[in-house]
Amino acid sequence: MIPVTRPYLPARARLERYLDSIYNSHCLTNNGPLTQQLGERLAEYLDVEHLLLVGNGTLALQIAYRALGVSGPTAEEGWNAVTTPFSFVATTSSLKWDGGKPAFADIDPDTWCVDAHRVVEAISPCSRALVPVHVFGNACNVEHLEAIAARNGLPVIYDGAHAFGVRYKGKSLLRRGDATTLSFHATKIFHCIEGGAIIFRCREDLETARLMTQFGTLQRDRIDAVGINAKLNEFQAAMGLCILDEIDTVLTQRADIWERYRTQLTDWVRLQVWNPKATQNHAYFPIVFESEAVLLQVLTALGARGIEARRYFYPSLDDVACLSPAQVHHKGKQQSNAQSLASRILCLPIYPGLTSQQVDVICETVKESLGHVGIAFGMPGCTKGEDQCRTKPSPN
Numbered sequence: 001m002i003p004v005t006r007p008y009l010p011a012r013a014r015l016e017r018y019l020d021s022i023y024n025s026h027c028l029t030n031n032g033p034l035t036q037q038l039g040e041r042l043a044e045y046l047d048v049e050h051l052l053l054v055g056n057g058t059l060a061l062q063i064a065y066r067a068l069g070v071s072g073p074t075a076e077e078g079w080n081a082v083t084t085p086f087s088f089v090a091t092t093s094s095l096k097w098d099g100g101k102p103a104f105a106d107i108d109p110d111t112w113c114v115d116a117h118r119v120v121e122a123i124s125p126c127s128r129a130l131v132p133v134h135v136f137g138n139a140c141n142v143e144h145l146e147a148i149a150a151r152n153g154l155p156v157i158y159d160g161a162h163a164f165g166v167r168y169k170g171k172s173l174l175r176r177g178d179a180t181t182l183s184f185h186a187t188k189i190f191h192c193i194e195g196g197a198i199i200f201r202c203r204e205d206l207e208t209a210r211l212m213t214q215f216g217t218l219q220r221d222r223i224d225a226v227g228i229n230a231k232l233n234e235f236q237a238a239m240g241l242c243i244l245d246e247i248d249t250v251l252t253q254r255a256d257i258w259e260r261y262r263t264q265l266t267d268w269v270r271l272q273v274w275n276p277k278a279t280q281n282h283a284y285f286p287i288v289f290e291s292e293a294v295l296l297q298v299l300t301a302l303g304a305r306g307i308e309a310r311r312y313f314y315p316s317l318d319d320v321a322c323l324s325p326a327q328v329h330h331k332g333k334q335q336s337n338a339q340s341l342a343s344r345i346l347c348l349p350i351y352p353g354l355t356s357q358q359v360d361v362i363c364e365t366v367k368e369s370l371g372h373v374g375i376a377f378g379m380p381g382c383t384k385g386e387d388q389c390r391t392k393p394s395p396n
């Protein structure tokens with residue numbers, strides 16, 4: 001059985017050294033020495049300022065909304081945030097949980113990030129923020145989105161859960177916007193078992209958020225705000241520190257696997273068009289087929305060989321009634337780009353430890369089942385126009 005992902009575990013001896021320090025300090029949580037060390041080392045590694053560690057990536061979004069005044073006591077009934085329907089459910093459910101509505105703006109069919117032109121159309125007097133996603137680590141059209149936000153007086157909170165380490169025009173992508181959130185869940189490139197972070201543009205917002213994550217009380221005998229518990233603990237920080245020690249190996253192994261897939265599959269499936277000004281972190285290997293029927297055929301063939309590929313992200317969030325009943329497209333209506341993509345996309349296994357031979361078997365299986373249905377994007381005989389068959393560089 002080849003899983004779609006396998007959480008990375010660092011060298012055990014290394015972890016034990018960090019655990020020894022916890023046994024010595026008896027400090028288990030509450031921004032202890034390992035948590036502080038992790039915060040400092042991550043800020044340095046990611047080349048960012050104003051980084052706050054939190055318990056997970058969903059809390060990171062929720063605390064960011066609060067700290068920037070998007071949600072919370074000052075937010076009017078019926079507020080919304082303009083966001084993408086093509087993401088993990090937490091991007092939208094975190095808004096709903098805090099009383100907001102998603103105002104979905106459709107995605108660009110090539111980059112799979114939210115389309116800035118659709119964002120303009122989705123903004124209404126009820127809009128309080130933009131919440132774009134750097135989907136699969138691909139940088140959004142940040143300049144365009146930030147100009148739109150500035151024109152409308154809205155903060156930008158990027159869900160950067162996939163964008164660990166990505167650089168844009170020579171600087172960390174995570175510096176963009178009023179805040180960028182990260183997830184350090186076990187399945188992400190870098191993890192703390194569960195964990196997350198928010199990177200704020202302004203120090204004051206970070207301080208507001210820090211107070212919120214610790215019950216609104218940072219000093220003894222003082223309660224300064226209504227807060228919640230969004231802390232990371234020392235065992236999580238120990239895991240994070242170990243993985244940060246080994247991060248170069250993790251990234252190299254992922255890049256090798258990614259490239260091996262790309263070489264073998266590029267003529268057979270459609271791939272994400274990468275932002276040309278951004279680096280890649282090889283967090284996922286998503287492939288797109290011509291139709292859902294073809295996808296299901298490939299999925300069955302992979303399953304028969306014990307290979308777990310995952311439909312990710314599926315369903316498209318604008319197809320989920322509990323998230324946005326008003327916006328769910330009904331039969332007969334034209335599909336959104338997000339719905340169309342969601343129905344045809346599959347993520348292939350990628351994790352350190354996946355062998356070259358396994359990658360080759362996966363590629364062979366994909367190609368064989370595509371051979372049976374006789375469909376391959378970009379191959380001779382493709383009935384679509386040449387430019388539709390091949391990935392083309394994005395215009396930004």
Ligand SMILES: *Cc1c(COP(=O)(O)O)cnc(C)c1O
Pocket residue numbers: 056057058059087088090091133159161162183184185194195196
């Ligand atoms: C993983 C993920 C989250 C949620 O992070 P958790 O740490 O699991 O709470 C949010 N958004 C996106 C895009 C994600 O992939």
